[in-house]
Amino acid sequence: MNRAVDFFFDFMSPYSYLASTRVEAMAARAEATVRWRPAYLPGILKASGNIAPVSVLPKAAYIVRDVERWAKQLDLPPVKYPVVFPFNSALANRTALVVSQQGAPFVPYCRALFRALWIDGVDGGNADVLAQVLKDLDLDAGAVLLEANGEAARAALKENTDEAAARGAFGVPSFFVGDELFVGNDRLDFVEQALKALPG
Amino acid sequence: MNRAVDFFFDFMSPYSYLASTRVEAMAARAEATVRWRPAYLPGILKASGNIAPVSVLPKAAYIVRDVERWAKQLDLPPVKYPVVFPFNSALANRTALVVSQQGAPFVPYCRALFRALWIDGVDGGNADVLAQVLKDLDLDAGAVLLEANGEAARAALKENTDEAAARGAFGVPSFFVGDELFVGNDRLDFVEQALKALPG
Secondary structure (H helix, E strand, C coil), X not given: CCCEEEEEECCCCHHHHHHHCXXXXXXXXXXXXXXXXXXXXXXXXXXXXXXXXXXXXXXXHHHHHHHHHHHHHCCCCCCCCCCCCCCCCHHHHHHHHHHHHCCCCHHHHHHHHHHHHHCCCCCCCCHHHHHHHHHHCCCCHHHHHHXXXXXXXXXXXXXXXXXXXXXXXXXXXXXXXXXXXXXXXXXXXXXXHHHHCCCC | CCCEEEEXXXXXXXXXXXXXXXXXXXXXHCCCEEEEEECCHHHHHHHHCCCCHHHCHHHHHHHHHHHHHHHHHCCCCCCCCCCCCCCCCHHHHHHHHHHHHCCCCHHHHHHHHHHHHHCCCCCCCXXXXXXXXXXXXXXXXXXXXXXXXXXXXXXXXXXXXXXXXXXXXXXXXXXXXXXXXEECHHHHHHHHHHHHCCCX
């Protein structure tokens, strides 16, 4: 398949969670592949001159309601915000990159971690919590976390973050079909149209 | 009809323009009425602690593309940004309030002004331009503009702006169904669902 979409996300982002539940089904309809790209939202915000959605109080309150509505619309379980929010998502994002580099089941881990955070409401900044999600997938939690704290994993997360910003992202989730940027869970229809317009 | 939605908008907002083209059809499907409420976006941003979308450069560039996509999706003519952008929309918003208070055709004027701005790309900060749109609808441009520069019109715009912010808005377009806020042209489906859930 030549058709591909880059899906830049951060585990701390509820709209990234929503997108993660249906991006693969969308891509299947378009006969396209999804490149899951963990990135660090604060780095994208800084590079683009944007501010965090949660820093605007009425916006933060609205997002809680909007995400609830989307979960209902998509027939997902009720959303539970992570017990600490916002949390420092750097380690969580790096564990996903390490799992990917190790050839372990990357997308299932991303999905399991998103579910743990946004349905169970666990603390994504806590290494023990991440270890449990890894163990539940029979992954070597100790090895992944050790690697995730290393320089290579830090550099890999920075690389994804910098690439997203350099291509024009100013938040997450951000989707790229070639040079075309689409922002948000609510633009997956446009992403699907853009993919279908490509040669198959 | 007991079902009603408050539609807070500013003529300088492209997503308000997009919403203006279909909010009445949406309300008709839900057997509801639309209360068109011109408001002053900079006032809402200031009250909520939000920043202007165009102040984030990659976001401003993205919005241009996103609005183009929406116009195509909705079978609208190609969008042309107002020749001066952003422009000071205070007078434009106040003319609409005056037209409303005079019992003149308010919604047709709002739609005509949105089209002049976002299809023809006229300068919405220019009184002569506003006068032409008024004249094209056989309205008394001189009288409307005189009134629009008065204290009552200024107070009325501030009242709408303050009400939107007090109810939780942090930008435009903002829709309220009772206490429930919905933000953006891309949430009209949710607005329709909320209206239909009310007693008819």
